[in-house]
Amino acid sequence: MISNCWDRASRIRRLKRRRTRLKSRAATGGGFLLVLFLFSPVAQRALYAQSAAAAKHIDFNRDIRPILSDTCFKCHGPDEETRQANLRFDTKDGGAFEPREGYRIIVPGASAESRLFQKISSKDEAFRMPPVDSGRSLTAKQIELIRQWIDQGAKWETHWAYLAPKRPPLPRVQNARWPRNPIDNFILARLESEKLRPAPEAGRATLLRRVSLDLAGLPPTPKEIAAFLADRAPDAYEKRVDALLASPHYGERLAMQWLDLARYADTHGYHIDSHREMWHWRDWVIETFNRNLPFDQFIVDQLAGDLLPSPTVKQRIATGFCRNHMINFEGGAIPAEYHNEYVVDRVDTVANVFMGSTLGCSRCHDHKYDPFKLRDYYRLYALFNNVPEQGLDGREGNAEPVLELPSPEQQQQLDELKEKIAAAKAALPEKEITALQGEWQKTALTTIPSDPRDGLVSLYEFDSDLADSSGHGRPTSWDVATTATRAKW
Numbered sequence: 432m433i434s435n436c437w438d439r440a441s442r443i444r445r446l447k448r449r450r451t452r453l454k455s456r457a458a459t460g461g462g463f464l465l466v467l468f469l470f471s472p473v474a475q476r477a478l479y480a481q482s483a484a485a486a487k488h489i490d491f492n493r494d495i496r497p498i499l500s501d502t503c504f505k506c507h508g509p510d511e512e513t514r515q516a517n518l519r520f521d522t523k524d525g526g527a528f529e530p531r532e533g534y535r536i537i538v539p540g541a542s543a544e545s546r547l548f549q550k551i552s553s554k555d556e557a558f559r560m561p562p563v564d565s566g567r568s569l570t571a572k573q574i575e576l577i578r579q580w581i582d583q584g585a586k587w588e589t590h591w592a593y594l595a596p597k598r599p600p601l602p603r604v605q606n607a608r609w610p611r612n613p614i615d616n617f618i619l620a621r622l623e624s625e626k627l628r629p630a631p632e633a634g635r636a637t638l639l640r641r642v643s644l645d646l647a648g649l650p651p652t653p654k655e656i657a658a659f660l661a662d663r664a665p666d667a668y669e670k671r672v673d674a675l676l677a678s679p680h681y682g683e684r685l686a687m688q689w690l691d692l693a694r695y696a697d698t699h700g701y702h703i704d705s706h707r708e709m710w711h712w713r714d715w716v717i718e719t720f721n722r723n724l725p726f727d728q729f730i731v732d733q734l735a736g737d738l739l740p741s742p743t744v745k746q747r748i749a750t751g752f753c754r755n756h757m758i759n760f761e762g763g764a765i766p767a768e769y770h771n772e773y774v775v776d777r778v779d780t781v782a783n784v785f786m787g788s789t790l791g792c793s794r795c796h797d798h799k800y801d802p803f804k805l806r807d808y809y810r811l812y813a814l815f816n817n818v819p820e821q822g823l824d825g826r827e828g829n830a831e832p833v834l835e836l837p838s839p840e841q842q843q844q845l846d847e848l849k850e851k852i853a854a855a856k857a858a859l860p861e862k863e864i865t866a867l868q869g870e871w872q873k874t875a876l877t878t879i880p881s882d883p884r885d886g887l888v889s890l891y892e893f894d895s896d897l898a899d900s901s902g903h904g905r906p907t908s909w910d911v912a913t914t915a916t917r918a919k920w
């Protein structure tokens with residue numbers, strides 16, 4: 432979403448066209464969620480499903496992978512120990528497409544020549560896949576899908592989450608006059624397939640309310656509504672959108688989701704959840720959205736702003752992203768344990784937020800089915816394990832290391848105080864004191880008693896046998912006992 436929406440120019444362009452889309456929303460009554468949903472791969476797939484059914488296009492991820500996963504991965508999957516025939520179907524280069532001696536597992540475009548199809552469609556139980564005693568089986572429909580997929584070229588796809596979104600072809604609609612925006616085609620096509628009619632168009636006040644909530648997170652004031660209703664210019668709506676985009680509330684509205692993802696809070700989270708100040712970072716995010724910082728810079732500043740050559744104060748504030756995790760100072764807690772938790776939190780958050788992928792499972796062990804290994808986890812961990820912090824901290828507010836951000840007035844006060852301290856220090860009689868101290872040392876050394884043992888009552892030295900070694904005191908019961916023991920040895 433973020434990268435899609437980032438470019439302000441395209442966002443503005445889209446918003447200017449939004450009126451039609453808003454009408455579409457009104458039409459479905461489904462609202463904003465539905466519009467967003469259309470961009471998701473799942474939705475695209477669902478939409479493909481309709482158009483695909485007509486063209487009978489077999490989609491690997493949708494139609495074939497689930498079959499292979501359910502019925503074949505057990506013996507031809509990621510687990511090396513149970514893998515049979517040196518053949519796996521969870522990856523493209525797992526043997527399915529490489530030629531074998533005299534035959535091939537999959538011959539794109541030719542199911543009859545493909546050993547895979549021969550095996551799954553065979554009447555001979557001893558030859559057929561999956562093996563009869565495996566408890567797995569294929570339905571006639573599944574076998575047919577695999578046949579069509581091979582005959583259509585056996586196109587392989589990586590997991591849909593890693594496929595770049597593609598613009599799907601526009602679905603045909605009966606009421607060609609209704610759509611004003613390509614997205615409307617998708618909505619209408621589905622409505623038509625459900626035999627539903629679009630709801631009537633929403634009024635202008637509703638339109639303004641929607642766009643205001645969408646862009647500023649706030650409903651329009653009665654005054655704004657009145658002004659909008661009175662403005663009959665053809666670009667009345669565009670002007671409103673421009674005004675909303677220029678408003679500081681636009682950045683606040685856009686920042687909201689990011690603050691959630693980045694686990695922003697002005698408290699520590701653990702224990703008594705006491706206070707800390709992260710709001711400078713929050714304000715940086717808002718301001719960043721308002722000035723439309725490019726997304727790559729937005730990431731760099733938050734992950735490593737302080738490591739850039741001569742970073743600005745803002746770039747260092749941006750790294751607050753890495754310090755938004757919970758922080759503990761509870762008595763009895765183990766510092767090393769919490770130090771570790773903070774680094775883990777950084778790794779997990781960075782993976783979730785920037786890679787859209789959970790990494791947390793590989794914190795403790797590798798997984799057969801996961802592309803991430805323990806090693807990957809701790810390589811990232813090492814990167815984030817460079818904060819000079821303490822495991823337990825934050826009792827007095829923010830935890831170390833802290834960036835001091837005085838207000839201009841406070842800065843002035845600080846400068847004044849620093850000057851005063853420097854002046855007071857300069858006025859100190861340092862040299863005289865040093866000279867006096869030197870003199871004193873000379874005389875003091877000559878007056879130290881030559882035998883410090885004079886007048887000693889008793890002396891116990893740590894590195895001896897703990898008996899009184901002063902030579903003066905009366906022997907204690909301990910002295911008697913140790914002397915007796917020594918005599919025995």
Ligand code: HEC
Nearest residue numbers: 502503505506515516531536546547550560561562565567
């Ligand atoms: C319970 C384990 C098991 C399951 C489940 C299983 N296979 Fe097999 N597969 C084997 C074994 C064992 C062999 C080697 C013996 C053979 O060829 O019959 C094999 C061989 C094959 C071969 C031939 C490899 C070659 O080089 O000749 C193909 C193709 C194949 N399987 C496809 C599948 C497909 C497709 C599925 C799922 C629909 C599947 N298998 C499910 C165990 C299994």
Ligand code: HEC
Nearest residue numbers: 775779789790791792793794795796797798799800801808
């Ligand atoms: C805090 C450490 C830790 C994390 C994080 C962790 N695991 Fe584990 N996992 C373990 C330990 C320890 C075992 C072994 C338990 C045992 O043998 O009784 C284990 C065992 C397993 C097993 C059983 C493996 C087998 O061969 O029997 C699976 C499956 C598993 N974990 C999956 C996951 C998944 C999925 C996640 C992420 C959602 C995850 N683990 C996160 C520590 C962890």
